[in-house]
Amino acid sequence: MSTGTALDPRTAPPFPIAAARSLEDSQLRKNVRHATDVIQGKRARVVSEMPDWEALRISGEAIRRHTMKHLDEYLRQFEENCARAGGVVHWARDGAEARALVIRLVEEAVENEGPHNSLREVLKIKSMTTEEIQLNQALESAGIRPYETDLAELIIQLGHDQPSHIVVPALHKNRQQIRELFRKEMDLPELGESPEELAEAARRFLRTRFLRVPIAISGANFLIAETGGVCIVESEGNGRMCLTLPRTLITLAGIDKVLPRFRDLEVLLQTLPRSATGERMNPYNSMWTGVQRADGPKQFHVVLLDNGRTDVLADIEARQTLHCIRCGACQNVCPVYRETGGHAYGSVYAGPIGAILTPQLQRLQHARSLPYASSLCGACYEVCPVKINIPEVLIHLRNKVVRRDTAGLRVLGNPEALAMKAASTIFRSERRFRAAQRLGRLAQRPLERKDAKGEPWVSSLPGFFGGWTATRDLRAMPKQTFREWWENRSRNNRDAKYSAEAPR
Amino acid sequence: MSDARTAILRRIVEANSSQGTAEAAAESWELLPRDYSVVSQRSRADVLELLQDRLRDYDAAVVRCEPALLTMTLNATLTAASVHRIGIPQGLQELILPAGFEFVIDEGMSPSELDGLDAVLTGCILAIAETGTLVLQSTIDHGRRALTLVPDVHVCLVRSADVVETVPQAFARLQPTATMPTTFVSGPSATADIEMTRVKGVHGPRFLHVILIHDDAAT
Amino acid sequence: MRIALFITCYNDTLFPETGIAVVRVLERLGHEVEFPAGQTCCGQMHYNTGYQDEALPLLPRFVQQFRSAEAVVVPSSSCVAMMREHYPAMARRLEQAGGHDGLSGDVESLLGRIYEFSELLTRRLGLSDVGAYFPHRVAYHPSCHGLRSLGLGDGPLSLLRSVRGIELADLRDAEECCGFGGTFAIKNAAVSSAMLSEKSRAVLDTGAEICTATDNSCLMQINGALHRERTGVRTMHLAEILACTQAYKNAEGPGGGFP
Numbered sequence: 001m002s003t004g005t006a007l008d009p010r011t012a013p014p015f016p017i018a019a020a021r022s023l024e025d026s027q028l029r030k031n032v033r034h035a036t037d038v039i040q041g042k043r044a045r046v047v048s049e050m051p052d053w054e055a056l057r058i059s060g061e062a063i064r065r066h067t068m069k070h071l072d073e074y075l076r077q078f079e080e081n082c083a084r085a086g087g088v089v090h091w092a093r094d095g096a097e098a099r100a101l102v103i104r105l106v107e108e109a110v111e112n113e114g115p116h117n118s119l120r121e122v123l124k125i126k127s128m129t130t131e132e133i134q135l136n137q138a139l140e141s142a143g144i145r146p147y148e149t150d151l152a153e154l155i156i157q158l159g160h161d162q163p164s165h166i167v168v169p170a171l172h173k174n175r176q177q178i179r180e181l182f183r184k185e186m187d188l189p190e191l192g193e194s195p196e197e198l199a200e201a202a203r204r205f206l207r208t209r210f211l212r213v214p215i216a217i218s219g220a221n222f223l224i225a226e227t228g229g230v231c232i233v234e235s236e237g238n239g240r241m242c243l244t245l246p247r248t249l250i251t252l253a254g255i256d257k258v259l260p261r262f263r264d265l266e267v268l269l270q271t272l273p274r275s276a277t278g279e280r281m282n283p284y285n286s287m288w289t290g291v292q293r294a295d296g297p298k299q300f301h302v303v304l305l306d307n308g309r310t311d312v313l314a315d316i317e318a319r320q321t322l323h324c325i326r327c328g329a330c331q332n333v334c335p336v337y338r339e340t341g342g343h344a345y346g347s348v349y350a351g352p353i354g355a356i357l358t359p360q361l362q363r364l365q366h367a368r369s370l371p372y373a374s375s376l377c378g379a380c381y382e383v384c385p386v387k388i389n390i391p392e393v394l395i396h397l398r399n400k401v402v403r404r405d406t407a408g409l410r411v412l413g414n415p416e417a418l419a420m421k422a423a424s425t426i427f428r429s430e431r432r433f434r435a436a437q438r439l440g441r442l443a444q445r446p447l448e449r450k451d452a453k454g455e456p457w458v459s460s461l462p463g464f465f466g467g468w469t470a471t472r473d474l475r476a477m478p479k480q481t482f483r484e485w486w487e488n489r490s491r492n493n494r495d496a497k498y499s500a501e502a503p504r
Numbered sequence: 505m506s507d508a509r510t511a512i513l514r515r516i517v518e519a520n521s522s523q524g525t526a527e528a529a530a531e532s533w534e535l536l537p538r539d540y541s542v543v544s545q546r547s548r549a550d551v552l553e554l555l556q557d558r559l560r561d562y563d564a565a566v567v568r569c570e571p572a573l574l575t576m577t578l579n580a581t582l583t584a585a586s587v588h589r590i591g592i593p594q595g596l597q598e599l600i601l602p603a604g605f606e607f608v609i610d611e612g613m614s615p616s617e618l619d620g621l622d623a624v625l626t627g628c629i630l631a632i633a634e635t636g637t638l639v640l641q642s643t644i645d646h647g648r649r650a651l652t653l654v655p656d657v658h659v660c661l662v663r664s665a666d667v668v669e670t671v672p673q674a675f676a677r678l679q680p681t682a683t684m685p686t687t688f689v690s691g692p693s694a695t696a697d698i699e700m701t702r703v704k705g706v707h708g709p710r711f712l713h714v715i716l717i718h719d720d721a722a723t
Numbered sequence: 724m725r726i727a728l729f730i731t732c733y734n735d736t737l738f739p740e741t742g743i744a745v746v747r748v749l750e751r752l753g754h755e756v757e758f759p760a761g762q763t764c765c766g767q768m769h770y771n772t773g774y775q776d777e778a779l780p781l782l783p784r785f786v787q788q789f790r791s792a793e794a795v796v797v798p799s800s801s802c803v804a805m806m807r808e809h810y811p812a813m814a815r816r817l818e819q820a821g822g823h824d825g826l827s828g829d830v831e832s833l834l835g836r837i838y839e840f841s842e843l844l845t846r847r848l849g850l851s852d853v854g855a856y857f858p859h860r861v862a863y864h865p866s867c868h869g870l871r872s873l874g875l876g877d878g879p880l881s882l883l884r885s886v887r888g889i890e891l892a893d894l895r896d897a898e899e900c901c902g903f904g905g906t907f908a909i910k911n912a913a914v915s916s917a918m919l920s921e922k923s924r925a926v927l928d929t930g931a932e933i934c935t936a937t938d939n940s941c942l943m944q945i946n947g948a949l950h951r952e953r954t955g956v957r958t959m960h961l962a963e964i965l966a967c968t969q970a971y972k973n974a975e976g977p978g979g980g981f982p
Contacts, residue, residue: 073524237708375904472947
């Protein structure tokens with residue numbers, strides 16, 4: 001679904017509308033369902049091999065919770081250790097600061113390259129954080145050409161599209177769509193459509209760039225405070241290319257990426273690959289510290305990004321959102337995501353984690369519909385390798401939305417809130433509750449239709465409730481409520497309890 | 505000290521209602537629960553068997569040999585891989601190299617020079633049996649990272665004494681050299697980005713050959 | 724045993740036959756059922772939709788009505804999940820606001836005596852055979868709250884397996900949510916329907932005559948599609964199946980033939 005418009009929570013349509021559109025795209029639904037079925041199957045297999053899986057999850061959760069509690073200390077340690085090893089650490093409060101910093105660093109690198117290599121180009125390793133701050137657009141505006149080197153990100157970039165999944169960003173595309181794209185953008189009119197041919201085309205296209213472009217920008221999976229090191233987890237090898245061949249490396253990382261110690265990787269490098277791609281270990285993990293003599297870049301910069309993360313940290317009930325290690329397992333299992341795909345969430349972070357992270361990074365100004373983009377089934381919580389209780393955070397965020405939407409006089413213009421308040425008043429008194437039940441029975445009479453068996457059903461409800469009857473029938477309220485039956489029975493002799501046919 | 509740094513750190517302190525200190529962090533870190541499996545569950549023989557199985561799962565070619573037969577085994581492997589021009593890190597002893605091939609010592613080859621190699625031959629610091637992982641660090645025996653990245657064929661020598669069973673065991677062994685550039689290699693590069701079909705060898709070596717050298721007294 | 728029944732607001736209004744079935748089963752097993760007057764709603768709809776302030780006043784009422792019960796049975800796993808997951812925090816909030824001293828203690832004590840219907844039978848009473856007879860092909864859908872929040876596990880199925888004459892069908896992708904999700908079904912009606920279409924297809928593929936579950940919320944959703952499409956497949960709450968015996972057969976589905 002190539003939209004060409006940036007996934008921006010500030011301008012994206014509310015989830016119910018975006019989702020309804022996505023649901024119309026049968027190709028998308030088929031692709032998403034197939035992809036998530038495959039990863040789920042693989043994940044289940046490799047997790048079932050691990051008798052200590054639950055212990056790993058508990059440790060993962062504890063490590064992340066502990067990290068957030070001491071985040072300032074660990075960020076300071078990381079900075080100190082990275083700098084001691086020759087890296088330069090920068091801090092950015094928001095996307096604008098980060099973009100400006102990165103552009104400045106790229107331009108300095110271009111200057112250092114000298115006149116014989118003055119092309120303003122950078123290699124990029126897939127990084128959700130760079131997409132979060134829309135870095136590519138900013139680079140292009142500054143006359144710098146970014147080359148995405150992840151196959152999926154390459155597909156997205158060439159197609160002027162947007163990522164729809166944390167780990168498999170182009171899962172909404174099938175091979176025919178990809179072949180058409182490569183034929184056009186790589187000028188390969190004879191290109192076949194097998195995944196092998198497509199991957200080979202991408203390999204050749206990118207290889208010339210890897211061997212030539214001297215500046216790379218990456219994200220980070222983990223920052224290690226104890227050593228000042230960075231860890232990148234990948235499958236294709238483009239990460240290794242970008243981390244070792246260029247002369248300048250700029251790594252952008254959210255402040256939530258930090259881990260206390262090297263040893264903590266032993267937990268997360270077991271749970272992340274199994275959760276993300278259903279592998280015992282992903283093909284390549286790269287760890288390095290600062291600048292190494294005779295191996296890798298001569299200049300290494302880290303940009304630490306806040307961009308709303310400290311706000312999330314300040315919300316005690318929601319800060320567990322920051323524990324996320326971006327495995328995507330929640331997306332693969334989410335029954336909502338599996339119907340709509342990622343674009344419907346209007347953000348680079350989609351699915352269950354997107355539903356809680358995006359509204360918080362956006363401070364609820366936008367993306368207010370996302371906490372409601374869930375049936376609270378809890379499947380995400382079950383698979384999260386660091387045990388984020390996503391349903392709990394969703395309910396908490398819903399409460400924040402409601403408090404904002406019902407503050408002061410705003411409540412008067414909010415029909416849902418008024419209905420909820422009325423319902424609460426009704427529930428607080430049995431007398432009112434029974435009156436409401438009688439009223440409901442009366443009100444439904446004009447809507448009742450008897451079906452072929454003579455049972456009364458409602459197939460069309462007005463207004464707000466029409467959402468139900470658009471696709472579902474609703475059995476009419478029975479003529480007698482349970483408590484009326486109970487009182488009737490109590491009045492009569494108990495021995496006669498089952499002989500009387502209750503009227504319908 | 506940048507304004508951004510000060511502001512971010514201050515916001516964190518406010519959010520936590522406390523200033524972090526090294527002592528408090530260290531104390532609390534020691535108490536984190538770690539009930540996951542750390543030590544080896546299998547016998548040495550089973551561990552080596554497991555490593556081979558996992559490597560084969562990744563379509564890596566695996567052979568075992570006694571130390572005395574290393575040169576012969578290398579000869580067979582390199583011949584079978586149809587390679588001639590092979591890059592090696594400085595530390596790899598000339599002693600073990602078979603005749604009939606061109607071995608090029610890496611003394612800072614450019615990316616395109618690396619691209620001109622048919623294969624690369626290195627050792628590794630350890631291998632993890634459970635996950636089929638080879639761990640390379642930038643030492644004299646493995647060379648810098650680009651060396652094992654650019655050529656299409658990677659032949660890796662693994663000493664059986666360097667094989668551990670679990671990931672936590674690996675991290676315990678790696679702790680002293682934790683700041684070195686380190687690469688975990690678990691199979692050839694792959695992507696599943698096209699309809700979830702796993703395709704091997706996007707970037708990085710497409711062909712991995714492992715020679716497992718028995719110098720472990722226990723087996 | 725004297726067992727107090729919390730019927731739940733939606734069962735009372737829309738699925739009285741489920742409550743009647745619960746009474747039938749428990750009395751057949753020799754227990755006495757009570758129905759504390761004044762009961763209305765646990766507050767789940769409000770709480771989960773974000774209206775926590777509006778849910779708060781419902782807690783003290785509930786505690787007041789059920790405090791002296793030996794055991795409380797609730798034919799709705801989502802309502803029990805609501806109580807276990809949120810009542811303790813709600814009680815603390817009310818205590819902090821003032822005027823509800825001891826509420827946390829009351830809640831803790833009461834929670835230990837509250838059971839979802841199948842839980843009451845399998846865990847509290849240690850039963851799997853309750854003497855039921857229901858000679859039909861049945862598919863069981865595990866509701867999300869029962870499965871994940873309450874960890875009902877094999878309980879409901881063990882009860883169904885012991886029903887004489889029953890033919891239990893395997894439901895594909897059984898653990899996938901049916902799409903109800905409370906107000907989600909309306910606020911995100913399109914997605915809710917898409918999720919439902921997967922579930923109803925899976926139900927139809929089993930060839931079952933009846934789909935059952937521990938929650939009428941799920942069954943209302945599933946039946947909404949099964950009935951709209953005139954499939955002839957019906958839904959019945961687990962209690963209604965367990966209520967059937969050789970002497971009393973209720974194969975008419977929702978609402979039909981109950982006493």
